Amino acid sequence: MKYDIVIVGAGPAGMTAAIYGRRANKTVLLLEAASYGGQIINAHKIENYPVEPHISGFEFATKLYEQAKELGAEFKFEKVVGIEDKGDHKLVNTPSASYEAGAVIIATGSDKRKLGVDREDELVGRGVSYCATCDGAFFRKKVVAVAGGTRTALEDALYLADIAEKVYLIHRLDKFSGAEADYDRLKARDNVEFLLNTQITKLNADKKLESIEVKSKDGTVQTVEVSALFVAVGRVPENQNFSAVIDLDDKGYAVAGENCLTRTAGIFVAGDNRVKEVRQLVTAAADGAVAATAAVKYLNS
Ligand SMILES: Cc1cc2nc3c(=O)[nH]c(=O)nc-3n(C[C@H](O)[C@H](O)[C@H](O)COP(=O)(O)OP(=O)(O)OC[C@H]3O[C@@H](n4cnc5c(N)ncnc54)[C@H](O)[C@@H]3O)c2cc1C
Incomplete structure (x- = not known):
């Protein structure tokens, strides 16, 4: 089946692109490997998206999904394993089908x-x-650890501090890249202990996790008894299946121009998988709008 625009990934960037594509009266198919919504689906609150100061990740994703559906975007839940450039059209391949796309x-x-x-x-x-x-919630009143220094690590530690008896926040550096305000909130909690300049070197378990071995920068090794370890050590771009048609930087992020166009005419990238400074919902949505507008221009030219 042929579509004007095939969008790979139904996160905030992909679903926003679908809204713009449909409002330009193009046929739009979204191919999604997991469930709609992307990373934000499990975030328990979003406070920085304009006009929506208090919304959960699930509610945000669902509203966006419903908006795209209502406008006539089609969703299929299949993982894209490759894209072929055939010049005037592209083939978007999943393990069971090949979809033809103008862009x-x-x-x-x-x-x-x-x-x-x-x-x-x-x-x-x-x-x-x-x-x-x-x-x-499975670790209510238990001792848990969070590994990482990212915004997510700090948010996870705060979330868990309300549930668990104690939370260790373990970071291999002495500074966090997450929000200062979250760090201040954590410091004020008496059930949070920071283990900085510390790496996790071993997981000890019989049937389930019992303790972790950690090693600090000065070489001290200790065993910390925990029932759970929440890993929040960052994210990696999902571009490995597309290097035949787009350029990637040394960290695997897609290289694109201001209009989200890649090195291949008719193939655009949008959202957290591309080289850019700020990876947030608002910039993912902005990319979706820019990429879809550029795709429509390409199709009409
Ligand atoms: C816990 C957490 C909390 C956050 N909180 C906030 C916040 O409060 N405010 C904020 O602005 N940002 C927040 N973010 C960041 C925000 O979620 C991301 O910037 C945003 O989701 C990026 O959107 P995206 O559409 O580019 O990518 P993603 O959300 O990653 O969506 C990509 C989609 O593509 C799909 N996909 C991947 N590969 C394939 C494939 N081969 N075939 C088909 N589908 C594929 C994935 O399954 C996924 O659904 C948070 C992130 C996390 C993890």
Whole structure:
């Protein structure tokens, strides 16, 4: 089946692009590997999106999904494994189908980065988690740890401090990249302990996580008993399937111009997967608008 615009990824960037594409009366297909909404779906509150000062991630994603659907965007839940440039049209391939598109917008965002310690994968669901708002409630009145220094790490620690008996916030550096205000809130909590300049070197578990081994910069090694470890050590762009048609920088982010155009005519990128300074909802939505407008111009030219 042929569409004017195929959008890869139904996060905030992709769904905003769909709204702009449909309002320009183009046929639009969104291909999504997981569920609509992207990273924000599990965020328990958003306070910085203009006009919506108090909204959950789920509500935000659902409103955006409904808006795109109402305008006539089509959604299919399939992972895109490659894109072929055929000049005047593109083929967007999933494991079971090939969709023809006049223009493509790649809005695949980013995925969680792993800590990289032994047994991490094996212990997911048995103490290791990447989502405090999804799994935090399972550790009510228990001792837990959060690994990382990002905004998400600080938000996770704050969220867990209301649930758990104690939260260790473990960061390999001595400074956080998250919001200063969240750091101040954490310092005011008496059930939060900071382990800075400290790396997690081992996960100890029988059936489930029992403790973690940490090593500080001065070489001291200690074992910390925890029931859960929430990993929040950053994210990696999801562009690996598209390097045949777009350029990536040394960290894997897609290179594009101000109009979100990649090196291939008719292929655009939008959102957190591209090289840019600020990766937020508002900039993802802005990219979606810019990329779709450029795609419409390309299709009409
Ligand atoms: C816990 C958390 C809290 C946050 N809180 C805020 C906040 O309060 N305010 C704020 O402004 N920002 C916040 N952010 C950041 C914000 O969520 C992102 O900037 C935004 O979601 C980026 O949107 P995106 O559409 O570019 O990418 P994403 O949200 O990452 O969406 C990309 C989508 O593409 C899909 N996808 C990936 N690869 C493929 C493929 N091969 N085929 C098909 N689909 C694919 C993914 O499944 C995903 O649904 C938060 C992020 C997190 C993790």
